[in-house]
Amino acid sequence: MPIWAYDGVMARAATTSDAFNAIAEPQRREILLLLRSGERPVTDLARDLGMTQPQASKHLRVLREVGLVRVRGAGKQRLYGLDARGLRPVHEWVGGFERFWSESFDRLDEYVRDLEQARQEEPTDGYDQ
Amino acid sequence: MPIWAYDGVMARAATTSDAFNAIAEPQRREILLLLRSGERPVTDLARDLGMTQPQASKHLRVLREVGLVRVRGAGKQRLYGLDARGLRPVHEWVGGFERFWSESFDRLDEYVRDLEQARQEEPTDGYDQ
Protein backbone atom coordinates (compact mmCIF):
# COMPACT_ATOMS: atom_id res chain seq x y z
CA MET A 1 0.00 0.00 0.00
CA PRO A 2 1.44 3.35 -1.06
CA ILE A 3 1.99 5.50 1.98
CA TRP A 4 0.34 8.45 0.29
CA ALA A 5 -2.85 6.45 0.09
CA TYR A 6 -2.77 5.67 3.76
CA ASP A 7 -5.36 7.37 5.85
CA GLY A 8 -5.50 5.62 9.21
CA VAL A 9 -3.14 5.55 12.14
CA MET A 10 0.49 5.37 11.15
CA ALA A 11 2.18 3.20 13.73
CA ARG A 12 5.73 3.63 12.64
CA ALA A 13 7.72 4.64 9.63
CA ALA A 14 8.04 1.59 7.42
CA THR A 15 11.50 0.13 7.39
CA THR A 16 11.16 -0.08 3.64
CA SER A 17 10.60 3.62 3.21
CA ASP A 18 14.14 4.86 2.80
CA ALA A 19 17.82 4.24 3.31
CA PHE A 20 17.73 5.73 6.81
CA ASN A 21 15.28 3.08 7.91
CA ALA A 22 16.97 0.32 5.99
CA ILE A 23 20.32 0.80 7.67
CA ALA A 24 18.76 1.11 11.10
CA GLU A 25 18.83 -2.67 11.24
CA PRO A 26 22.18 -4.07 12.41
CA GLN A 27 21.94 -7.21 10.31
CA ARG A 28 21.21 -5.21 7.21
CA ARG A 29 24.26 -3.09 7.89
CA GLU A 30 26.26 -6.29 8.13
CA ILE A 31 24.93 -7.43 4.79
CA LEU A 32 25.91 -4.16 3.17
CA LEU A 33 29.40 -4.45 4.60
CA LEU A 34 29.79 -7.93 3.19
CA LEU A 35 28.57 -6.84 -0.20
CA ARG A 36 31.40 -4.36 -0.47
CA SER A 37 33.54 -7.34 -1.38
CA GLY A 38 31.37 -8.17 -4.34
CA GLU A 39 28.22 -9.93 -5.39
CA ARG A 40 27.10 -12.87 -3.34
CA PRO A 41 24.21 -15.34 -3.33
CA VAL A 42 21.75 -15.31 -0.44
CA THR A 43 22.88 -18.57 1.06
CA ASP A 44 26.45 -17.34 1.30
CA LEU A 45 25.44 -14.21 3.14
CA ALA A 46 23.17 -16.12 5.47
CA ARG A 47 25.92 -18.52 6.38
CA ASP A 48 28.52 -15.83 6.95
CA LEU A 49 26.18 -13.81 9.11
CA GLY A 50 24.85 -16.75 11.05
CA MET A 51 21.27 -16.23 10.06
CA THR A 52 18.73 -18.42 8.32
CA GLN A 53 18.22 -18.17 4.59
CA PRO A 54 14.69 -16.78 4.88
CA GLN A 55 15.97 -14.08 7.19
CA ALA A 56 18.67 -13.08 4.79
CA SER A 57 16.18 -13.05 1.93
CA LYS A 58 13.87 -10.77 3.86
CA HIS A 59 16.58 -8.31 4.76
CA LEU A 60 17.81 -8.33 1.20
CA ARG A 61 14.31 -7.61 0.05
CA VAL A 62 14.17 -4.49 2.20
CA LEU A 63 17.54 -3.40 0.92
CA ARG A 64 16.36 -4.03 -2.60
CA GLU A 65 13.20 -2.02 -2.10
CA VAL A 66 15.10 1.04 -0.98
CA GLY A 67 17.55 0.51 -3.79
CA LEU A 68 20.66 -0.22 -1.78
CA VAL A 69 21.06 -3.60 -3.39
CA ARG A 70 20.55 -5.07 -6.82
CA VAL A 71 19.89 -8.62 -7.87
CA ARG A 72 21.11 -10.46 -10.88
CA GLY A 73 20.11 -13.91 -11.89
CA ALA A 74 23.13 -16.13 -12.39
CA GLY A 75 21.87 -19.50 -13.47
CA LYS A 76 20.34 -21.29 -10.59
CA GLN A 77 21.47 -18.56 -8.24
CA ARG A 78 20.65 -14.92 -7.66
CA LEU A 79 23.60 -12.69 -7.00
CA TYR A 80 23.07 -9.68 -4.78
CA GLY A 81 25.24 -6.68 -5.35
CA LEU A 82 25.73 -3.38 -3.57
CA ASP A 83 24.33 -0.16 -4.98
CA ALA A 84 25.59 2.40 -2.51
CA ARG A 85 24.24 5.42 -4.31
CA GLY A 86 21.34 5.60 -1.90
CA LEU A 87 23.76 6.06 0.97
CA ARG A 88 25.06 9.30 -0.36
CA PRO A 89 22.10 11.41 0.82
CA VAL A 90 22.43 9.82 4.23
CA HIS A 91 26.11 10.65 4.36
CA GLU A 92 25.37 14.21 3.40
CA TRP A 93 22.58 14.63 5.91
CA VAL A 94 24.70 13.37 8.75
CA GLY A 95 27.62 15.38 7.46
CA GLY A 96 25.55 18.46 8.03
CA PHE A 97 26.29 18.00 11.70
CA GLU A 98 30.00 17.65 11.37
CA ARG A 99 30.84 21.05 12.70
CA PHE A 100 28.77 20.29 15.76
CA TRP A 101 30.62 17.20 16.81
CA SER A 102 33.94 18.82 16.02
CA GLU A 103 32.96 21.55 18.40
CA SER A 104 33.02 19.04 21.22
CA PHE A 105 36.18 20.45 22.66
CA ASP A 106 35.06 24.02 23.08
CA ARG A 107 31.44 25.05 23.21
CA LEU A 108 29.98 21.67 23.98
CA ASP A 109 32.41 20.60 26.67
CA GLU A 110 32.04 23.96 28.25
CA TYR A 111 28.32 23.54 28.12
CA VAL A 112 28.53 20.14 29.75
CA ARG A 113 30.77 21.51 32.48
CA ASP A 114 28.22 24.20 33.16
CA LEU A 115 25.60 21.53 33.50
CA GLU A 116 27.64 19.55 36.01
CA GLN A 117 28.41 22.61 38.00
CA ALA A 118 24.83 23.80 38.02
CA ARG A 119 23.73 20.39 39.17
CA GLN A 120 26.01 20.48 42.20
CA GLU A 121 25.24 24.00 43.24
CA GLU A 122 21.54 23.76 42.82
CA PRO A 123 20.14 20.22 43.17
CA THR A 124 17.33 20.72 40.69
CA ASP A 125 15.98 17.23 41.20
CA GLY A 126 13.25 17.95 38.73
CA TYR A 127 11.62 15.47 36.41
CA ASP A 128 14.04 12.74 35.59
CA GLN A 129 17.54 12.36 34.21
CA MET B 1 14.77 -3.73 30.04
CA PRO B 2 18.41 -4.13 29.07
CA ILE B 3 18.64 -5.95 25.77
CA TRP B 4 21.35 -8.23 27.10
CA ALA B 5 18.90 -9.53 29.63
CA TYR B 6 16.31 -10.25 27.01
CA ASP B 7 15.67 -13.87 26.28
CA GLY B 8 12.45 -14.13 24.28
CA VAL B 9 11.56 -13.20 20.76
CA MET B 10 13.05 -9.94 19.61
CA ALA B 11 10.49 -8.34 17.38
CA ARG B 12 12.51 -5.42 16.17
CA ALA B 13 15.53 -3.43 17.12
CA ALA B 14 14.42 -0.83 19.60
CA THR B 15 14.41 2.67 18.23
CA THR B 16 16.13 3.72 21.39
CA SER B 17 19.08 1.43 20.86
CA ASP B 18 21.40 3.66 18.88
CA ALA B 19 21.82 6.69 16.69
CA PHE B 20 21.07 4.71 13.55
CA ASN B 21 17.63 3.88 14.83
CA ALA B 22 17.05 7.31 16.30
CA ILE B 23 17.60 9.11 13.01
CA ALA B 24 15.49 6.63 11.10
CA GLU B 25 12.48 8.69 12.14
CA PRO B 26 11.83 11.68 9.86
CA GLN B 27 10.45 13.84 12.63
CA ARG B 28 13.43 13.20 14.81
CA ARG B 29 15.69 14.22 11.98
CA GLU B 30 13.71 17.43 11.73
CA ILE B 31 14.19 18.06 15.41
CA LEU B 32 17.92 17.59 15.12
CA LEU B 33 18.05 20.01 12.22
CA LEU B 34 16.21 22.64 14.20
CA LEU B 35 18.48 22.19 17.18
CA ARG B 36 21.48 23.14 15.10
CA SER B 37 20.35 26.71 15.61
CA GLY B 38 20.59 26.40 19.34
CA GLU B 39 18.74 25.23 22.41
CA ARG B 40 14.97 25.28 22.33
CA PRO B 41 12.12 24.35 24.63
CA VAL B 42 9.80 21.49 23.68
CA THR B 43 6.81 23.65 22.91
CA ASP B 44 8.78 25.69 20.44
CA LEU B 45 9.93 22.64 18.56
CA ALA B 46 6.46 21.14 18.56
CA ARG B 47 4.96 24.31 17.13
CA ASP B 48 7.60 24.69 14.42
CA LEU B 49 7.27 21.09 13.36
CA GLY B 50 3.52 21.01 13.49
CA MET B 51 3.30 18.25 16.02
CA THR B 52 1.72 18.00 19.43
CA GLN B 53 3.76 18.67 22.53
CA PRO B 54 3.57 15.08 23.78
CA GLN B 55 4.82 13.88 20.44
CA ALA B 56 7.76 16.21 20.53
CA SER B 57 8.53 15.16 24.09
CA LYS B 58 8.54 11.53 23.12
CA HIS B 59 10.84 12.03 20.19
CA LEU B 60 13.12 14.13 22.31
CA ARG B 61 13.20 11.37 24.86
CA VAL B 62 14.43 8.92 22.28
CA LEU B 63 17.05 11.36 21.13
CA ARG B 64 18.06 11.89 24.71
CA GLU B 65 18.35 8.19 25.38
CA VAL B 66 20.75 7.67 22.51
CA GLY B 67 22.65 10.77 23.57
CA LEU B 68 21.98 12.95 20.56
CA VAL B 69 20.33 15.58 22.68
CA ARG B 70 20.85 17.07 26.10
CA VAL B 71 18.41 18.80 28.41
CA ARG B 72 18.95 21.69 30.70
CA GLY B 73 16.44 23.03 33.14
CA ALA B 74 15.96 26.75 32.63
CA GLY B 75 13.46 27.86 35.20
CA LYS B 76 10.02 26.75 34.25
CA GLN B 77 11.31 25.47 30.95
CA ARG B 78 13.58 22.69 29.80
CA LEU B 79 15.94 23.60 27.02
CA TYR B 80 16.96 20.88 24.60
CA GLY B 81 20.31 21.14 22.94
CA LEU B 82 22.09 19.18 20.25
CA ASP B 83 24.91 16.80 21.08
CA ALA B 84 25.99 15.61 17.67
CA ARG B 85 28.90 13.50 18.85
CA GLY B 86 26.82 10.38 18.46
CA LEU B 87 26.40 11.10 14.77
CA ARG B 88 30.07 10.79 14.09
CA PRO B 89 30.12 6.98 14.09
CA VAL B 90 27.15 7.00 11.75
CA HIS B 91 28.91 9.37 9.41
CA GLU B 92 31.97 7.17 9.43
CA TRP B 93 30.05 3.99 8.83
CA VAL B 94 28.23 5.43 5.87
CA GLY B 95 31.42 7.03 4.69
CA GLY B 96 32.86 3.56 4.37
CA PHE B 97 30.76 3.23 1.24
CA GLU B 98 31.85 6.44 -0.38
CA ARG B 99 34.07 4.85 -2.96
CA PHE B 100 31.16 2.67 -4.00
CA TRP B 101 28.76 5.45 -4.81
CA SER B 102 31.53 7.41 -6.49
CA GLU B 103 32.04 4.42 -8.70
CA SER B 104 28.56 4.89 -10.11
CA PHE B 105 29.86 6.18 -13.39
CA ASP B 106 32.12 3.32 -14.26
CA ARG B 107 31.72 -0.13 -12.80
CA LEU B 108 28.20 0.28 -11.53
CA ASP B 109 26.68 1.90 -14.58
CA GLU B 110 28.36 -0.67 -16.70
CA TYR B 111 26.92 -3.32 -14.49
CA VAL B 112 23.46 -1.84 -14.79
CA ARG B 113 23.79 -1.66 -18.55
CA ASP B 114 24.72 -5.30 -18.62
CA LEU B 115 21.61 -6.06 -16.66
CA GLU B 116 19.38 -4.19 -19.06
CA GLN B 117 20.96 -5.84 -22.01
CA ALA B 118 20.76 -9.29 -20.50
CA ARG B 119 17.12 -8.72 -19.71
CA GLN B 120 16.30 -7.94 -23.32
CA GLU B 121 18.29 -10.74 -24.85
CA GLU B 122 17.14 -13.38 -22.44
CA PRO B 123 13.70 -12.65 -20.91
CA THR B 124 14.46 -14.30 -17.60
CA ASP B 125 11.05 -13.47 -16.19
CA GLY B 126 12.02 -15.18 -12.99
CA TYR B 127 10.77 -14.39 -9.51
CA ASP B 128 9.77 -10.78 -9.26
CA GLN B 129 11.32 -7.39 -9.87
Next chain:
DNA sequence: TTGACGCATGCCCATATGGGCATATGATGG
Protein backbone atom coordinates in the same frame (compact mmCIF):
# COMPACT_ATOMS: atom_id res chain seq x y z
C1' DT C 1 -0.57 27.97 49.39
C1' DT C 2 -2.81 28.38 45.02
C1' DG C 3 -2.99 28.95 40.15
C1' DA C 4 -1.06 28.69 35.90
C1' DC C 5 2.20 27.32 32.68
C1' DG C 6 5.52 23.84 30.65
C1' DC C 7 6.56 19.22 30.10
C1' DA C 8 6.78 14.24 30.79
C1' DT C 9 4.02 10.09 31.14
C1' DG C 10 0.59 6.63 31.08
C1' DC C 11 -2.81 4.29 28.18
C1' DC C 12 -5.10 2.48 24.20
C1' DC C 13 -4.87 1.44 19.15
C1' DA C 14 -3.37 -0.16 14.78
C1' DT C 15 0.63 -1.32 12.47
C1' DA C 16 4.98 -3.13 10.86
C1' DT C 17 8.27 -5.63 11.93
C1' DG C 18 11.89 -9.73 12.69
C1' DG C 19 12.39 -14.53 13.85
C1' DG C 20 11.05 -19.40 13.17
C1' DC C 21 9.08 -22.66 9.99
C1' DA C 22 6.93 -24.76 6.23
C1' DT C 23 6.23 -24.38 1.65
C1' DA C 24 5.60 -22.30 -3.00
C1' DT C 25 8.30 -20.83 -7.04
C1' DG C 26 12.32 -20.82 -10.30
C1' DA C 27 15.85 -22.73 -12.79
C1' DT C 28 18.95 -26.58 -14.07
C1' DG C 29 20.32 -31.17 -15.37
C1' DG C 30 18.73 -35.59 -16.80
Next chain:
DNA sequence: CCATCATATGCCCATATGGGCATGCGTCAA
Protein backbone atom coordinates in the same frame (compact mmCIF):
# COMPACT_ATOMS: atom_id res chain seq x y z
C1' DC D 1 8.50 -34.09 -17.35
C1' DC D 2 11.00 -35.05 -12.84
C1' DA D 3 14.23 -34.59 -8.99
C1' DT D 4 16.98 -31.22 -6.81
C1' DC D 5 19.15 -27.16 -5.51
C1' DA D 6 18.49 -22.02 -4.53
C1' DT D 7 15.37 -18.62 -3.05
C1' DA D 8 11.28 -16.11 -2.02
C1' DT D 9 6.96 -16.12 0.56
C1' DG D 10 3.22 -16.93 3.59
C1' DC D 11 1.93 -17.38 8.47
C1' DC D 12 1.97 -16.92 13.36
C1' DC D 13 3.96 -14.58 17.51
C1' DA D 14 5.58 -11.14 20.58
C1' DT D 15 7.16 -6.64 20.58
C1' DA D 16 7.97 -1.76 20.06
C1' DT D 17 6.46 1.81 18.24
C1' DG D 18 3.97 6.55 16.99
C1' DG D 19 -0.23 9.16 17.39
C1' DG D 20 -4.11 10.94 20.20
C1' DC D 21 -5.55 12.22 24.78
C1' DA D 22 -5.80 12.94 29.55
C1' DT D 23 -3.24 13.72 33.38
C1' DG D 24 0.64 13.76 36.75
C1' DC D 25 4.68 16.42 38.22
C1' DG D 26 7.67 20.64 38.71
C1' DT D 27 8.54 25.38 38.89
C1' DC D 28 7.37 30.09 39.40
C1' DA D 29 4.76 34.19 40.57
C1' DA D 30 1.35 36.41 43.38
